[in-house]
Amino acid sequence: MSGAIKTDAADETREKTLDPETLSRLDEVLGEYRSKPGALIPVLQIAQGMIGYLPEVVLKRISVGLGKPYSEVAGVVGFYSFFTTMPRGTHLVRVCLGTACYVRGGKQVLDALKDELGIDVGETTPDGEFSLEVGRCFGACGLAPTIMIDDDVLQRVKPSRIRGILDVYRENDKGE
């Protein structure tokens, strides 16, 4: 679950800066899906694919465009963890808390990431570099505990290695 829909002052600013071209593309999608049954989830997926996240202004537009109550649109977004109302960082860090990883120290790895990044699950670092989320089994249980950073699966992760792992991504970003 991604939890409650959060909106803060920074979000409001970002929402106002969504470009007209993106909004008109969204309107085209809404026109295409308006009369189709079960349109809400596909439209939310397309909108998130286009924009990267689902700010309130977009949810309101989808609500009006599909003729659905805003509470229903926001409820679906809050229910499914793959939807996010907050912009994600450059790198998405996901910690596996599936059974195998949990019993082999996944929770300690998550705590080390929270400490190192200074954020909680579902948040993004103020510099926009990392977002932190949890997952359930990345298919590498034999090498637990695992984390994913973007598309990389890192295995047998130790809390003491977290800073070094993140530094590799930080250094790569500086070099780009």
Ligand code: FES
């Ligand atoms: S439980 Fe973590 S990879 Fe399977």
